[in-house]
Amino acid sequence: MEKIIVRGGRQLNGAVKVEGAKNAVLPVIAASIIASKGKSVLHDVPVLADVYTINEVIRNMNADVHFENNTITIDASKPLTTEAPFEYVRKMRASVLVLGPLLARYGHGKVAMPGGCAIGSRPIDLHLKGFEAMGAEVHVGNGFVEAKVNGRLQGAKIYLDVPSVGATENIMMAAALAEGKTVIENCAKEPEIVDLANFLNKMGARIVGAGTETIRIEGVDSLHGTEHAIIPDRVEAGTFMVAAAITGGNIYIENAVSEHLRSVISKLEEMNVTIREENGGLRVIGPKKLKATDIKTLPHPGFPTDMQSQMMALMLFAQGTSVITETVFENRFMHVEEFRRMNAKMKIEGRSVIVEGDADLQGAEVAATDLRAAAALILAGLRAEGYTRVTELKHLDRGYVNLAGKLAALGANIERVDEKAEIAEPEAELDYQNNNFIAKLS
Numbered sequence: 001m002e003k004i005i006v007r008g009g010r011q012l013n014g015a016v017k018v019e020g021a022k023n024a025v026l027p028v029i030a031a032s033i034i035a036s037k038g039k040s041v042l043h044d045v046p047v048l049a050d051v052y053t054i055n056e057v058i059r060n061m062n063a064d065v066h067f068e069n070n071t072i073t074i075d076a077s078k079p080l081t082t083e084a085p086f087e088y089v090r091k092m093r094a095s096v097l098v099l100g101p102l103l104a105r106y107g108h109g110k111v112a113m114p115g116g117c118a119i120g121s122r123p124i125d126l127h128l129k130g131f132e133a134m135g136a137e138v139h140v141g142n143g144f145v146e147a148k149v150n151g152r153l154q155g156a157k158i159y160l161d162v163p164s165v166g167a168t169e170n171i172m173m174a175a176a177l178a179e180g181k182t183v184i185e186n187c188a189k190e191p192e193i194v195d196l197a198n199f200l201n202k203m204g205a206r207i208v209g210a211g212t213e214t215i216r217i218e219g220v221d222s223l224h225g226t227e228h229a230i231i232p233d234r235v236e237a238g239t240f241m242v243a244a245a246i247t248g249g250n251i252y253i254e255n256a257v258s259e260h261l262r263s264v265i266s267k268l269e270e271m272n273v274t275i276r277e278e279n280g281g282l283r284v285i286g287p288k289k290l291k292a293t294d295i296k297t298l299p300h301p302g303f304p305t306d307m308q309s310q311m312m313a314l315m316l317f318a319q320g321t322s323v324i325t326e327t328v329f330e331n332r333f334m335h336v337e338e339f340r341r342m343n344a345k346m347k348i349e350g351r352s353v354i355v356e357g358d359a360d361l362q363g364a365e366v367a368a369t370d371l372r373a374a375a376a377l378i379l380a381g382l383r384a385e386g387y388t389r390v391t392e393l394k395h396l397d398r399g400y401v402n403l404a405g406k407l408a409a410l411g412a413n414i415e416r417v418d419e420k421a422e423i424a425e426p427e428a429e430l431d432y433q434n435n436n437f438i439a440k441l442s
């Protein structure tokens with residue numbers, strides 16, 4: 001079992017490059033199986049556990065997948081099988097995104113029903129309602145969801161009760177090959193939706209309006225493989241922004257797209273963090289004193305739930321009390337208990353957490369409860385007193401490429417070790433010339 005050990009107290013400085021976005025590449029890989037002709041070549045693909053999982057899902061369906069040097073080549077032109085078993089869906093809920101492409105191309109798809117996860121119950125009713133509106137028959141039973149249609153899906157007008165990212169993606173992919181026009185109203189507006197629409201359009205789809213609350217899709221008869229570069233990961237960028245802010249450091253984040261990070265930039269600025277656009281990236285400079293603020297997570301362009309726990313770590317060091325309200329997932333506060341192990345003073349009130357600032361945070365052994373919680377605990381460890389040990393790194397590896405290595409390159413005192421190595425290597429080995437930035441900041 002591996003863990004990350006971080007010792008707080010170092011200011012982070014330097015430059016870091018953001019990878020391609022996990023949440024953009026997963027739907028794009030799922031969409032690649034719609035192509036009945038030609039190969040798709042995807043660039044800037046992050047080397048993540050989730051990418052390996054979705055590659056396995058489509059390989060298992062008979063697609064040829066080759067992943068090397070951040071590029072994936074996918075040939076799905078051979079006949080595919082139309083089933084995704086539980087072993088993949090259990091590892092990664094985004095496996096359910098193959099349902100729309102399968103239904104569109106073959107008139108049939110069967111995927112293990114994704115269960116809930118640490119952040120909430122995460123139903124897929126809106127995906128299924130969309131398929132039904134397009135004429136599919138949907139059956140849920142024996143742990144599977146199966147959708148079929150006789151002939152082609154039919155274009156339809158679909159209103160989403162909540163702007164679900166996954167439902168928008170699944171319906172958009174299905175509608176790309178449906179007969180006639182589909183209109184998705186109250187759809188998700190995330191940058192990853194725009195990236196998927198751009199990919200599908202390069203494959204020959206006719207989609208307009210991605211990034212707004214109404215997407216219009218004119219179905220076409222077939223789609224072909226294409227070449228596409230994945231957009232940069234706004235959540236990874238946001239995580240490094242918090243790393244600069246929490247250590248009072250100065251980090252240049254190459255590839256960070258300010259347009260995708262408006263709400264995060266605005267909240268960090270409220271907390272006194274300096275942020276400048278520079279050569280196609282962002283420079284982030286942490287202040288001497290962070291100011292408390294309040295955050296409410298919302299669908300894009302509101303504040304992203306995937307940055308909620310990292311901001312909670314930052315609020316611990318702000319002057320005053322901050323409040324975080326989580327409106328997207330009903331159970332995304334599992335990390336609060338772990339922060340408390342580090343001596344954080346936090347109170348959960350319904351869907352809000354009241355975070356007491358000026359924390360006297362102390363290193364402790366803590367467990368990641370989801371992938372963003374893993375990052376948040378590491379961020380807190382950068383400024384906590386002593387050693388923080390973060391376990392359950394399988395969550396981190398789903399969504400971050402070498403986070404410990406990248407933070408170390410920026411000056412953090414951080415190591416990833418397996419438990420045996422830690423016993424062999426006493427804490428003293430990890431010690432360093434403490435430049436004590438906390439003293440400088442106060």
Ligand SMILES: CC(=O)N[C@H]1[C@@H](OP(=O)(O)OP(=O)(O)OC[C@H]2O[C@@H](n3ccc(=O)[nH]c3=O)[C@H](O)[C@@H]2O)O[C@H](CO)[C@@H](O)[C@@H]1O
Pocket residue numbers: 022023024026094120121122123124125126127128162163164165166167188192299305306328329330
């Ligand atoms: C792989 C990927 O891109 N994951 C992201 C995606 O997840 P995902 O696509 O699963 O998230 P959704 O936008 O679908 O979920 C948002 C809310 O809608 C609800 N809902 C969703 C679908 C449905 O059929 N019925 C329903 O009620 C969910 O329970 C949740 O409360 O968007 C989330 C919200 O920005 C992010 O946190 C995830 O990182």
Ligand SMILES: C=C(OP(=O)(O)O)C(=O)O
Pocket residue numbers: 023093094119306371372399
């Ligand atoms: C919740 C997340 O991802 P997923 O939807 O893949 O679980 C995330 O990226 O923070």
